[in-house]
Amino acid sequence: MKSFKFDWLVLPLIGMVVAVLIWHLVSQTVSKDLPSPMKTWSESRDYVLHPFEKRGEMDQGILRFTWYSLILVAKGYAIALLLGTPIGFMLGLSKAFAKAFDPIIQILRPVSPLAWLPLGLVLFLGAGKNASELGALFTIAVCSMWPTVLNTAVGVRAIPQDYLNVAKVLKLSRTKTLFKVLIPATLPYMFTGFRLSLGIAWLVIVAAEMLTGRPGVGGFLWQEYNALNYSHIILCILTIGIVGFILDRLMSVVERKFKTI
Amino acid sequence: MSNYVELFNLTKTYRTPKGPAVIVKDFNLNIQKGEFITLIGHSGCGKSTVLSMLAGLNDITEGGIVLAGRELAGAGPDRGVVFQSPSLLPWLTAYENVMLGVDQVFYSANSDERREIVEYYLTVVGLADSMHKRPAELSQGMRQRVGIARAFALKPKMLLLDEPFGMLDSLTRYELQQVLIELWRKNKITALMVTHDVDEALFLSDRIVCMTDGPAAEVGDIVSVNFPRPRERKAVMEHPDYYPLREHLIEFLEVHAHRRQPKN
């Protein structure tokens, strides 16, 4: 099919309409308990049309919930990057460091947030009121930092020897070499890591909120699951998906601004 | 006249699982101040290894190098290197790439003087209008011009060129040889260039050092090139000694090539 005018708008719209139709069909035939698109909308209207209202701790507009989740993600993600990037650099620069810590990283990496969370809560038990937040932050950071760590390490190792030779010939100091050569050269790889980490952080937030009962999209979803209100669950799913998509797009914009190579 | 650069008994050995690999052995060469020397030989014979040892980018296994009365220890801007692939930092413009080095060695000068130095060298190599472009926006030939400007701007004691025009097509190569020789003529920096292009060697050098093939490569033959300076390409190619010298060098390379040729 040749490309035509506005195909960037029309084709995705067609795709979405087809998806909604399939949803409708499934809800009418195979899974009669699944709310149809119409039912979902009528039951969720309030949350969407009054997105900033606060009617109760666990009964707020959808954008308020999203906001709580985003704040938590932002904090956890920042910790992941601040810890992950230097670790990644050390892994890439020092063979000894890599040999020592690579096995541990490979073991910790596949662990699900559902396993980290109880550990996080135990670690911060002494913090009293803030325990659940700190526990959630710990979980987000530990789960999402690995792509940053590993991609940064790969990027450092991939720096062409030529650039390092230039630094040697010009006798650049260690700091200058780091800021003028190593970091710009690794930036594209670091951004790949940052992007993947952001995706994971957003995924983890839902689990973290579900398990700690904090207000947010995940918390709301968990509450509605217990109330068997599937329309609201679907609303949460759509919200989570759309926000994740927007975050990823924002990341691309930032990446393009800092393009070095 | 005492030698400006001395390479004595220079040897480079790598340790490999199959045993020590001797790349260069007992390489001896004396260079006078202001001489332009070319090192020719086949790919893999070790000429780049000799150059990288001079640059301080490769450790010397045995023997030593003395430059201007001091023994070499490590890399530094007193030896300006022009690499084969320009290795310009892609996130800096041509101007910034040259300024990186100028900032290092001219830290005592004020910023106006440093700017003048960078602009001078970039203009002389023909990049007056392109100095604020990034390497990605420049052709291979232009990038190599930046590489040359960068090396000269450091006012090094010695200039080292590692097959600088190897990646360029013949015609661009001719142009850049002209750029190089004119820039060199201004201050006669002692230079060592590695190349496998015989015509290039004849056009640029005072002496041509022919390296034998590896392993354990060493100096095979040294040819003096007495064409009058300043060198003009047409006059050089019409000089009665040009083609005999050319043949002599090609023969040297051929003899060594056949020795290396695997049985077909």
Place this chain on the structure above:
Amino acid sequence: MPYLELNNVTKHFGGAPVLKDVNLAVEQGEFVAIVGFSGAGKSTLINLIAGLLHPDAGTVKLNGKVITEPGPDRGIVFQNYSLLPWLTVFENILLAVDTVNPGWSKTQKEEHVLKYIAMVNLTPARDKKPGELSGGMRQRVSVARALAMNPQILLLDEPLSALDALTRATLQDEISRIWLEDKKTVLLITNDPDEGIYLADRIIPLTAGPEATLGESLKVEIPRPRDRKGINHDPHFKALRREVVETMLASKKDRHASVTRKLVLPDIEPEDLSAPPRPGWRKSPIRRREIKEESVEVSK
């Protein structure tokens, strides 16, 4: 009638024409070399003859017929081998033979492929994949593949540019030898004047772009087979070489007007980075003479 004919061919890509008023006539069995700068339009020229591009003006004719699309009657060897990496040498060439002669029997095709593998001296490597071969060997496979399609004309687009000097020399000799056997019509595009003179019957310079056009064709009257070493004594070789290089460089110079600019170079010495900073460096750098002024020719 010339075998390959280009008449006033012009091609542009939305801006100034890359090629303008290109005229070329190649007789059957001739070996013609076109020498030009990189980026001047050499590849555009080959693509026009191959039928991968259409001229905006003028015609490209092979044996009297206008060329409209690619076909096996024009065998091309590109600079970048373009072999399929998951097929062996044998399979790569077989693919080409299959395309051109689908009606042949399996044995016929096999014999044909083996004949060309032998012609480029790669019989022991027939079952190797491109990844296991050196650059020179891969290029030989490309040549064998192009020849196996029995083209009416062989187009070589800078086939040896990506190879080191020794391999390049060896392959030049091979191309020469194969050509003497077959006497196919060959058009070679190269950036190396020496390569052109060594291999061709005629050498034509392509002027610098934009609006590149073909200059006057020069006959290479050196008897074959040509000896690489002995050629250095041939006065005709030396004269031809000089002329080609001069034409090329002159065509580039004409395009740039030059302007004189006054430049200032402060005559200061660099600091010694392997020694500790000298006392008094904050006040001023080591100066040899006063500021040096120079007039420099800058081309626009």
